[in-house]
Structures are given as C-alpha cells and as structure tokens.
Amino acid sequence: MAMKQYRVAIVGVTGIVGQEIVKILEQRNFPLSDLHLLATDGTGGKKLYFKHRELPVTETGHDSFNGMDIAFFSAGGNISRHLVPIAIRAGAVVIDNTDIWRMEGEVPLIIPEVNPEDMASHKGIIATPTCTTTQLLVTLAPLHRVNPITRIIVVTFQSVSGAGAAAIEELTTQVRHVLDGQRAVPRVFPHQIAFNLLPEIDVFLDTGYTREERKIMDETRKILHAPELPVSATCVRVPTFIGHGEAVHVEFTHPFPPDEARQILSHSPGVKVLDDPTVNLYPQPWSVAGTDEVYVGRIHRDAAFKHGLTLWIVADNIRKGAALNAVQIAEEMIKRGWLAPGG
Numbered sequence: 001m002a003m004k005q006y007r008v009a010i011v012g013v014t015g016i017v018g019q020e021i022v023k024i025l026e027q028r029n030f031p032l033s034d035l036h037l038l039a040t041d042g043t044g045g046k047k048l049y050f051k052h053r054e055l056p057v058t059e060t061g062h063d064s065f066n067g068m069d070i071a072f073f074s075a076g077g078n079i080s081r082h083l084v085p086i087a088i089r090a091g092a093v094v095i096d097n098t099d100i101w102r103m104e105g106e107v108p109l110i111i112p113e114v115n116p117e118d119m120a121s122h123k124g125i126i127a128t129p130t131c132t133t134t135q136l137l138v139t140l141a142p143l144h145r146v147n148p149i150t151r152i153i154v155v156t157f158q159s160v161s162g163a164g165a166a167a168i169e170e171l172t173t174q175v176r177h178v179l180d181g182q183r184a185v186p187r188v189f190p191h192q193i194a195f196n197l198l199p200e201i202d203v204f205l206d207t208g209y210t211r212e213e214r215k216i217m218d219e220t221r222k223i224l225h226a227p228e229l230p231v232s233a234t235c236v237r238v239p240t241f242i243g244h245g246e247a248v249h250v251e252f253t254h255p256f257p258p259d260e261a262r263q264i265l266s267h268s269p270g271v272k273v274l275d276d277p278t279v280n281l282y283p284q285p286w287s288v289a290g291t292d293e294v295y296v297g298r299i300h301r302d303a304a305f306k307h308g309l310t311l312w313i314v315a316d317n318i319r320k321g322a323a324l325n326a327v328q329i330a331e332e333m334i335k336r337g338w339l340a341p342g343g
C-alpha cells in the first residue's frame, strides 16, 4: 500500500524556527506531497531549498491554507491569533509554535515524549510549549512518573536565538563594536547583551516575575496535569547564540538516589546523560547546538531540599525547543492515525 502523503504549509518559513522546520522535514523524510512556504511576502530574497529544489516563498493570506492537511505556525503571536482559526476552517490541523494558544483549555500543549495522549482531544490546533519548558519536562517527566515531584526551582540561561533572527544579528554586531572600542546600541534587547547578562525575558508582570518565567511555571503544571505544583523560574538572557541551559532544583515525594535518576534518564526517550565530573563531562550549549536530544548532567543530591536533586539541562532551543518538537507532534499524530490526508 502506498504511504499516505500530506500537504504541508509553514507560516514564518524565513525565520529561524521556520527554516529549521524545513530542514527537519527533509532530514526525517516526512511524508509530504506538497510544501507551501509562507512569510510576510516573497520579497525577502531568501532562497529556500527542499530536497535540492528551490521553492518559492509567498505572502501569507486568508487563502494560504486551502487544501492543506497540516499548517506549522511560527510567525509570532499576532499572526497566529488571526490566521490559525482561518487555517482550521480551511481544514488544516495547526501545530503552533507561538505562545498565543498554549494555555487555552481546549488546546493540547504537547511534548511527544511526555504527554502524547493529550492530543486525542484536539479541536484543530495543537500547541508546542516554550523552548525552556520542553527541555525541562523531557528530563523531569520520567523521574516524576516513578517518584512524584513536589517542587521545582529553575534558573534558565537562554541564548539570543530564542528572540529570533534579529537578536542573533544584534549579538554579532555588538561583540564586534565592543571589541573595536565602540558603543553597543541595543535594539532587540533592553540593554547591551554582548559580554552581559539580562534577567529580563519578555515583559514584567505585577507578581515580579516576567512573562517568560510565568510561561514555564504555567506550562509545566498544564503538561504534568499538576495544577497545584509549586514551580518558580528565573529566566536570564546570556550572550550565547544557540542552546539554552537550565539549573534545576527538584524536590520529590520520596528520596531519589542520584544513581537511580541517572539510570532512569539514560533509558528515557529524547534524553542523553552526559555526567562525569571526573573528566569535566557535562552538557554545554556550544556542543549540543544542531542536535536533537535534551542533555542532562551535574545530577546530584540537592542540599536544600529533603528529597531533592540538582540537575543541569541543555538543549538546542531551535530544534527540540521549537521546530523538532513541532514536527514530532505531526509524526505522532500520523502514527496514531489521527491525521487523515485530504480530510
């Protein structure tokens, strides 16, 4: 029997996440019959290739989704807010990378390794979590299953690529300017990011947390089905290009020997343990960039929690943090027979 083929649209295809989705669909040989590339308009001059063929990029509009089976959205919240309902009406299943729909009650928020069964109730749209939530929960969910988590404290070290293509350009330019003895002018970030740290990602809320921090806290509770779980996050922008790090302090219901956690994580899907202090082995953003797994190291007993562990988690925020997770959602839907082509 011939394999089913899907017609796929990508909105925001010229952005960092959009371009990575194209690459991943090719690398994983996604079963597609048609690829529709959409951005602000086709005049950006970027050439996009799929399987050695140059494909046109066209303007995103109300008619862009006719005949599409799957639409990946990563063009910012405003575009998703306006066009996702139109794509769904046109018959596409939407996989959304923005933060607009994630906390809506009816919208499944999915990490395929963690809560794939939540997709069953979808109403045409499935959301991918914030990049930092995804790498946190790919690692913590397998531990939570055997020894329920009672508290999480996380501090993130987030690369500039998390803020889009313009932010990568800003760090590059500022590093050059500072080394040349010139002034670094901030545009994307509120202050100079070169040779600096900014504990401000997204806007500040009345609680004192930023919106990025609240996203991790709310999304973690939603994905783990633990509405009361105490989670506290501090998010810091750091002058690296790709890969987010997280220092995580977790409290469990029962004691959790670090060796047992290491053993469980070494058999968990999507996780790679890199943990040997005797040879300076632990995950680093620089070396995990461009790869698919979530990496964990520095696993040891936490001195401040009774049944606690400390972990250091790193992943490529563009791949598992966004593009790869979105493609894996589509693959999981297909595997479970929940995505009919031409439906």
Ligand SMILES: NC(=O)c1ccc[n+]([C@@H]2O[C@H](COP(=O)([O-])OP(=O)(O)OC[C@H]3O[C@@H](n4cnc5c(N)ncnc54)[C@H](OP(=O)(O)O)[C@@H]3O)[C@@H](O)[C@H]2O)c1
Pocket: 011, 012, 013, 014, 015, 016, 017, 018, 038, 039, 040, 041, 044, 060, 073, 074, 075, 076, 077, 079, 097, 098, 099, 130, 131, 161, 162, 163, 164, 165, 166, 317, 318, 321, 322
């Ligand atoms: N970067 C990450 O790590 C990450 C992780 C998770 C989620 N996300 C989310 O994914 C989205 C995109 O992020 P990014 O980092 O890829 O940003 P980016 O590099 O700035 O790319 C933005 C994309 O959106 C397109 N776009 C902008 N305005 C548009 C419009 N009016 N109509 C159609 N397309 C439009 C741009 O097209 P043109 O080039 O034609 O202007 C471009 O393709 C954001 O919502 C972000 O929150 C990003």
